[in-house]
Amino acid sequence: MSIRLSRRDAVFALAAVAAPPLLHAQAWPARPVRIVVPFPAGGTTDIIARAIAPDLQHAFGQPFVVENKPGAGGGTGTTEVAKAAPDGYTLLMGTVGTHAINASLYPKLAYDHVKDFAPVTLCAGVPNVLVLNPAFAQKQRIDSVADLIRAARATPGRFNVASSGNGTSIHLAAELFKTMTGTYMLHLPYRGSGPALIDLIAGNVDLMFDNLPSALPHIKAGKLKALAVTSAVRSAALPDLPTIAEAGGAVLKGYEASSWFGLLAPAHTPVEIITRVQQEVAKSLAGGPVKERLQSLGAIPSGNTPAEFARYIDAETKKWARVVKASGAKVD
Secondary structure (H helix, E strand, O other), X not given: OOOOOOHHHHHHHHHHHHHHHHHHHHHOOOOOEEEEEOOOOOOHHHXXXXXXXXXHHHHHOOOEEEEEOOOHHHHHHHHHHHOOOXXXXXXXXXXXXXXXXXXXXXXXXXXXXXOOEEEEEEEEEEOEEXXXXXXXXXXXXXXXXXXXXXXXXXXXXXXXXXXXOOOOHHHHHHHHHHHHHOOOOEEEXXXXXHHHHHHHHHOOOOEEEEEHHHHHHHHHOOOOEEEEEOOOOOOOOOXXXXXXXXXXXXXXXXXXXXXXXEEEEEOOOOHHHHHHHHHHHHHHHHOOHHHHHHHHOOOEEOOOOHHHHHHHHHHHHHHHHHHHHHHOOOOO
């Protein structure tokens, strides 16, 4: 015997079939959410993740737990998120390194930075800053970018430059500087900005192109000597500090190498969850304590849409591919 449904009953039946995914998304989160930071604590990636986590916890009523998973220039933690269940309980604080530079720098990655991820929102962009160990700067009589170029050219290979890892903007900022100035300084990659800064302050390394938010407190405390920022324009956090393009003269005309940090989820995470997270992050970055804190550290808050973030990642991937090729940067 066949059963015929009225038009009204058919509509309700279709609605019932479509309801489970929506109800699932609405029930999220029913337990703590992880934000994986693919670098150690103390760096800018970690600072930004920990700045937004409390507001997300307040908005959704569940803990947003920041977990540091460093290694392989951010590749270890990024790969873990790429392989995580797309259920909204694992997010990544990605960077210009993990989601733009590494695609060109590494011959083979364990993740696809486009296919394996769903962009959520760009959290902030930041300039890098060229900083030196003060004792090193004094010994070498380096008070400006021009002084550094002169000293580095005079003693090729004698100076070393730390980074937060291969493929990070801190690494590429140094490689671009070396290429444009015709200098050679030994690259020393660390597992993150935090450990590199500790050694720089201790005098175990000479200089670094660190992200401004993580370097700024040490600059203000006199533990690091800042020469210039890597952005196209000066930073409001250090308005008297020139850009490298300004300070380097003709040889560094057009130099620019900034960083950015944004939330991503594993591919196929429900759109409803991604949208809700993006909206709350955007709200947090639009005003109040989080925005003020990031701006005080020299960061420029964003909070754009997933589609806008996806287009930004595409443009940045193409841009940094050109920089990697021009600089001749290689994985050490």
